[in-house]
Amino acid sequence: MSTAGEPSGDVTGEVITAAADGQGAGPALAPVHETFTITEDRPLTLDSGRTLAPVQVAYQTHGELNGDKSNAILVCHALTGDQFMAGRNLVTDRPGWWETMVGPGLTLDTDRFYVICANVLGGCMGTTGPKDIDTATGKPYGLNFPVITIADMVRLQKRLIDHLGIEQLFCVTGGSMGGMQVLQWAANYPDQVYVAAPIATAARHSAQNIGFHEVGRQAIMADPNWHGGDYYAHGVVPQRGLAVARMAAHITYLSEAALQHKFDRNLQDRTKVSFGFDADFQVESYLRHQGSSFVDRFDANSYLYITRAMDYFDLAAEYDGALANAFRDTETEFCIVSFTSDWLYPTAENKAVVRALNAAAAKVSFVEVESDKGHDAFLLDEREMFTTLGGFLHAAAHRRGLGQRQSPGHARP
Amino acid sequence: MNRPIDLSVPKLRLGGIRPDFPIIAGMVPSGTRVLDIGCGDGDLLQFLQLEREVDGRGMELSQDGVNASVARGLAVVQGDADADLVDYPNGAFDVVILSQSLQVLHYPRLVLEQMLRIGHSAIVSFPNFGYWRVRWALALRGRMPLTSDLPVPWYDTANIHLCTILDFLALCQDMDLHIEQGLTLGRRGNVKAIGAAPGRANLFGEQGVFLLQKR
Numbered sequence: 001m002s003t004a005g006e007p008s009g010d011v012t013g014e015v016i017t018a019a020a021d022g023q024g025a026g027p028a029l030a031p032v033h034e035t036f037t038i039t040e041d042r043p044l045t046l047d048s049g050r051t052l053a054p055v056q057v058a059y060q061t062h063g064e065l066n067g068d069k070s071n072a073i074l075v076c077h078a079l080t081g082d083q084f085m086a087g088r089n090l091v092t093d094r095p096g097w098w099e100t101m102v103g104p105g106l107t108l109d110t111d112r113f114y115v116i117c118a119n120v121l122g123g124c125m126g127t128t129g130p131k132d133i134d135t136a137t138g139k140p141y142g143l144n145f146p147v148i149t150i151a152d153m154v155r156l157q158k159r160l161i162d163h164l165g166i167e168q169l170f171c172v173t174g175g176s177m178g179g180m181q182v183l184q185w186a187a188n189y190p191d192q193v194y195v196a197a198p199i200a201t202a203a204r205h206s207a208q209n210i211g212f213h214e215v216g217r218q219a220i221m222a223d224p225n226w227h228g229g230d231y232y233a234h235g236v237v238p239q240r241g242l243a244v245a246r247m248a249a250h251i252t253y254l255s256e257a258a259l260q261h262k263f264d265r266n267l268q269d270r271t272k273v274s275f276g277f278d279a280d281f282q283v284e285s286y287l288r289h290q291g292s293s294f295v296d297r298f299d300a301n302s303y304l305y306i307t308r309a310m311d312y313f314d315l316a317a318e319y320d321g322a323l324a325n326a327f328r329d330t331e332t333e334f335c336i337v338s339f340t341s342d343w344l345y346p347t348a349e350n351k352a353v354v355r356a357l358n359a360a361a362a363k364v365s366f367v368e369v370e371s372d373k374g375h376d377a378f379l380l381d382e383r384e385m386f387t388t389l390g391g392f393l394h395a396a397a398h399r400r401g402l403g404q405r406q407s408p409g410h411a412r413p
Numbered sequence: 414m415n416r417p418i419d420l421s422v423p424k425l426r427l428g429g430i431r432p433d434f435p436i437i438a439g440m441v442p443s444g445t446r447v448l449d450i451g452c453g454d455g456d457l458l459q460f461l462q463l464e465r466e467v468d469g470r471g472m473e474l475s476q477d478g479v480n481a482s483v484a485r486g487l488a489v490v491q492g493d494a495d496a497d498l499v500d501y502p503n504g505a506f507d508v509v510i511l512s513q514s515l516q517v518l519h520y521p522r523l524v525l526e527q528m529l530r531i532g533h534s535a536i537v538s539f540p541n542f543g544y545w546r547v548r549w550a551l552a553l554r555g556r557m558p559l560t561s562d563l564p565v566p567w568y569d570t571a572n573i574h575l576c577t578i579l580d581f582l583a584l585c586q587d588m589d590l591h592i593e594q595g596l597t598l599g600r601r602g603n604v605k606a607i608g609a610a611p612g613r614a615n616l617f618g619e620q621g622v623f624l625l626q627k628r
Contacts, residue, residue: 387480391484391485
């Protein structure tokens with residue numbers, strides 16, 4: 001379990017078609033991997049006031065877009081996630097991060113829907129981020145990359161969706177930071193979102209969440225290999241700092257009960273403590289493993305930029321301080337899911353969104369799923385989450401006139 | 414979870430719908446905004462959407478109920494009427510309905526206040542503990558009633574605030590509420606206006622259904 005996907009390294013700019021994973025019922029169409037590039041003639045304008053171009057977006061699609069392009073679902077990924085939501089991750093060769101949700105016959109049924117997931121702006125899986133070359137200097141951006149926001153990520157996704165010729169997304173969904181993007185989509189582009197399903201998220205980052213992120217960033221910046229963000233030129237990676245950041249963050253994705261249940265005070269490959277600072281306890285060994293495997297797939301500067309974007313997120317502030325204003329006159333229908341043991345994006349934060357939607361007279365459904373898995377529950381096999389979202393999407397698809405399955409012969413852009 | 418299992422669903426169903434549904438629908442103007450508190454599987458909300466073309470919302474405690482409602486395309490929030498009605502803004506709804514759930518609430522009076530804060534009108538239906546069969550069982554046997562409508566023993570029932578029609582009328586008076594309409598529902602689905610004979614209604618009405626407004 002990890003609030004992420006996997007990967008690290010470069011994704012080529014070409015179209016790659018991975019082998020079908022053959023999960024679920026029926027022959028699964030292979031996911032399609034593509035890139036889309038924003039060029040200098042129409043750069044991306046950011047909240048900071050800066051513009052960015054060229055910008056490449058790496059994205060994955062499953063299923064087929066129907067004739068009137070009405071069956072598209074945009075999945076927004078979390079902090080350390082990526083576009084490889086289902087099927088083989090082409091970078092890490094591991095399964096996608098939302099295998100439980102996306103696939104033939106699953107909640108996001110790829111026999112019925114055209115499911116899109118793009119690596120976020122500032123990411124390191126093929127979408128332009130700080131490790132990529134700044135065309136102005138011919139060197140990696142490093143800290144010259146502009147500070148980005150959740151709204152900037154969504155702006156880039158909007159450009160992709162326009163490029164695909166999709167006028168209105170059937171659904172935008174995602175958990176954690178993905179849920180923030182869902183809320184931003186619904187607020188900024190209400191006419192382009194038929195239904196929205198933000199999961200385990202919040203309309204603003206709390207002081208505690210900013211605090212945890214700051215610990216992670218300071219760990220990275222304290223690593224001498226970081227070199228003020230210019231480690232690319234030195235041929236090194238701030239591995240220790242990034243690993244510590246991941247270890248600290250990983251604890252916040254779980255719950256006390258989950259850690260207790262999984263590790264208790266069990267010792268790692270020994271029968272008594274060593275009276276040293278080795279990983280005596282299983283929980284230490286586990287976190288060390290989480291940290292070291294993370295550095296293989298994630299860019300430290302991307303971690304700085306994306307955590308900053310999350311910290312800056314405060315949707316109400318963009319709408320005169322009242323969250324309800326963000327959803328005024330919205331026709332979008334919402335389904336919000338939280339988890340009882342999630343202390344990173346607790347039920348209270350999710351309910352604040354429900355309350356604002358009620359105040360805006362929006363159609364909103366909400367459930368709090370009983371789980372001891374903590375924040376990571378949204379990535380796991382949580383039956384009640386599937387039941388709620390599945391029912392919500394089924395009813396919405398019925399209203400929209402989407403059949404059970406899409407017939408072949410579609411318009412893939 | 415805490416659905417009223419004993420008194421909530423009258424045995425008699427007319428054409429697959431609960432007999433109090435048409436009565437409630439008769440109190441709901443067409444095309445209005447409606448909140449159903451304790452909406453269960455969404456049966457009443459769906460009925461009102463079909464019959465009255467309401468813009469409906471629901472609140473339900475049990476996850477199964479929310480899931481069933483959401484799967485029918487209804488907008489339902491998992492929540493507890495005792496605690497979560499404060500989250501709704503003033504005057505958000507035309508009609509707020511509390512059907513067969515009054516007796517399981519911890520704070521029925523506060524919930525009634527909230528209902529008339531967030532809605533222009535409130536519809537409340539509840540089992541009448543003054544119904545003669547209930548009285549008979551208590552008077553004759555000296556035990557808590559166990560009838561076909563009260564099948565659950567006192568130690569297992571979700572009902573914690575049972576009342577009679579007269580009790581409810583007294584509460585409305587105490588809260589200075591205007592009773593726009595008061596009806597009773599009998600054992601065979603017969604509907605009677607409470608009118609000027611509340612004592613009689615209290616004896617023969619199995620359920621009370623009230624349309625309330627603030628004065």
